[in-house]
Amino acid sequence: MPNPVLLVTRRLPPAIEARAARDYQARLNPEDTPRTGADILRLAQGADAILCCPAEKLDAATIGALPASIKVLGTFSVGYDHIDLAAARMRGLPVVNTPDVLSVATAECAMLLIFAASRRAGEGERLVRSGKWTGWCPTQLLGTQVSGRRLGIFGMGRIGRELARMATAFGMQVHYRDVARLPPDMEAGAIWHEDDVSFLAACEVLSLNAPGGEGTRRWLNAERIALLPPGAVVVNAARGTLVDDAALIDALRSGHVGFAGLDVYDGEPRLNPGYLDLENVVLLPHLGSATRETRDAMGNIVLDGIDAVLAGREPGNLVR
């Protein structure tokens, strides 16, 4: 029997493409051309499975029009707000993702943002590279110490808990806000807040680690920002939609938010140009999970899930 046909929408790390080519008739995208919904429908004709990426919108219309031969949809991401899950469910299409494996890399990215923002990495870097550094001075580019500060984590899922573990090694006191309190072993000493008011007041550093979607859209708005202590540090390595950009930019301009570090943006890869003029913000281009180790692990787990569905087994990474 010939290998099943797998449509891969974008270029993947070499080890993952090699595995796909070994186990499937893989329709790869060596040019890494962006794919529209119409492209996907065309390329999926006669395929058994699709491995897509967060850049592609798989809305109800696209999912409804997929060829009947498609038995599983894998996404090279932990998030799935680009996929209309209700439509997939209606069509009986299992969706598999890449949970767990990028938690550490994404939490690392949040830590990097916390340090880079608090210690004014962008400004320091630009000063040095400009060749205009005139010497050490006791009052130059003073940032805010990270060790020993209070860290508030909005969304204490896998990534939030990894971040909490890292922060604890820096003597940070961890506070968190989530829909429900975690059991003590997962909480690991972090302090749960039942409401936004007490949570935000505790956040000398606020890290957003919640999922995107309508329930959290623009959660960090002007009203909530006002509840942060003056000079607070805000970082977001989760989803751009969590933040009201105009409100955060205002707060960075006024200094109410002292520093911010962002890896994600509402409407990326476009971003509110107001950020680009600010010195007290460190900006990364959504590369929270962009490590060699993590991307390989992501590719392997999503292929494991696709393999399982096609073999009639229950995948461990089924999105429910």
Added chain:
Amino acid sequence: MKPRLIVSRQIPQAVAERIRAEFDCPWPEGRDMTADEAIAALAETRADALMLTSHLKFGADVMARLPASVKIAATCSVGYEHIDVAAAQARGLPVTNTPDVLTDCTADLTFLLILGACRRAHEYEAIMRAGWRRGFGLGEMLGLRASGKRLGILGLGRIGQAVAQRARGFGMQVLYCNPRPLPAEQEQGATYFARFEDMLPHCDILSLHARSGPDTLNIMNAKTFGLLPKGAVFVNAARGNLVDEQALLDALQSGHLFAAGLDVFHDEPNFDLRFAALPNTFLFPHMGSATVETRTAMGMRALDNIAAVLAGKPAIDPLWR
């Protein structure tokens, strides 16, 4: 009568407020002075104490010209390469530094260097400031995950130990090289190497925390960089003269090193601009202790030393005994 003080460099606000309250000082916020200007100000005010930083080269020649009224010189730094300690001792002048208070801050910056170098922070920031506008392929612009790596530390002193403790939060395996192994409670499970050369092949990430001196001058050179595994990450938040910079440039350009994070250079601020032209560097203008909290604590510690000596008590952090 309040003791008279000259502060030869700008200092943080909270320190200036304490100076106003406790000292007689013409410029409590500090003033950037040359050695000549500092000596003139000390003489004019018949000052009891001088607070300085590394910008003021405090050698035997400067000390010989100090007015006799000066009873202590306190540097607002942990390093004291700018002070001729032997000359101070010969003159019987107490000189002090500010250890301990910048340990956490410097250890934090070391992790910023590690994470920034591993995760290509400079390249990413530059992409953003240029407007981004293009998504990346899933195999494109990948960095290294720092978690779970083997971290080698040269010099497991106060700062080195603080770095090692933070490394545990990233599940790193810590290796270290010191003249002598530390007791188990300070070692905290780190693996000891007596010879630096023996440790290097096991370091995915290497961080320097040694003092500068004749035995550590250019300790990182073509040979020692060559002993690191290919693709290693190198960070230095200690002293620039620990590194042969030509060898470091070569290792970065050849790809033997994945990236380097540097807070210190041989020649500061006139560092080798070839580092700035490389994409795989993450560079800082000597900001290891650059937080409001730490710089304030350093200033306060310097004032504590001054107050102790002027009250006839022993200095808290003497550089000679």
